[in-house]
Amino acid sequence: MIKLKRVYEENGNFFAVSDESPFYPDGKGGQLGDRGKIGPANVLKVHQIDKDQILHVLDRSIEPGEYDYSIDESRRFDIATQHTAQHILSASFLKTSQAKTVSFHMGEEFSTIDLDMPQLTMEALNEAESVANRIIKSCTEVQILEVERNEAEKLNLRKALSEKIGQTVRVVKIGDFDASACAGFHVKNTGEIGIVKVISWEKIKGSLTRVYFVAGERALSDYSERVFVLRELSKLLTSSVNEMVDRVENLIDKIRNQASLINRLAEELSKTIVDRLPEKQIGNYKITMYEGFDEVASFLPKYFNSDLLICKTAGGYQFTSKNLDCSRLINYLKEKLSGSGGGGAKHGSLKTAAGWQDLLSSIEKALGVM
Ligand SMILES: [Zn+2]
CATH class of the missing domain: 2.40.30.130 (Elongation Factor Tu (Ef-tu); domain 3)
Incomplete structure (x- = not known):
């Protein structure tokens, strides 16, 4: 109760x-x-x-x-699994790379340890991980000892006892592999963990490395998820998992090359069409209009010869002016056409649902008052 x-x-x-x-x-x-x-x-x-x-x-x-x-006992078991795995992983990094764990965080999906090491190599990671999994597979008993402070200090603790800890210390001892003072939940035998797997790592705060890991059931469901994702990717890329990185790198290269080709073609096209675009004379101003590819629209400001260029793009009407104050014009149009936008004297943009006809007649009115 x-x-x-x-x-x-x-x-x-x-x-x-x-x-x-x-x-x-x-x-x-x-x-x-x-x-x-x-x-x-x-x-x-x-x-x-x-x-x-x-x-x-x-x-x-x-x-x-x-x-x-x-x-919820299954949740508590999961917490005990992740937490005991953390003891083992921290001890493994200390043994194999002399890297101390400076902090630890347990999350709902994965947990992290922050290691006092500026860089983690693949070799160091593999070594620590395999030492950790060997201890897990050895089915070593996890003992909880309640001992006096001075007794605890003789147990070769992984981390020195903090001042805050009282006279009696709870020590978690994993065979001769690791001993540390801890109050949390732990499994009774390392075999219950099944597996620990590092899933990612990154450099943080100068000289620390944050290691992300999962253990037990979490590792198994993470594995299932990765198998599913890789299988889907393998189908999409028509390549085996081993060839996937090369395949994606090639694709990225190809996309970059094509993007740069499109850019060059768009510039060529804009030069070719600029003098044949529809124009409208309003008062003393000649206005050039373009609606088509946004890529072409992005180069036209460089080559147009009238007073004002307006390109209709996915992001709205783009204004480029030689002899007109764009920002004043757009401010006027914004109100008349219930749109949004703004800009400087030479460039600006206007978002509105209005079509060319309404836009041009509003510009005519605007030029009358500007
Ligand atoms: Zn613990």
């Missing part, structure tokens, strides 16, 4: 406070919190308010009082 001494609602969320909650809080020791049920309500999040009080975020309102509860 769990006793809820206080419940309240805030902004559509329901909260319940208890002095003796069996639910492990989110974020404590860098870990994920428990989920489960209290009476009829689902527990969505768990926060530690102070030393004794735990706040539960619930999906519905319930009265204060005593309730049956249940904790």
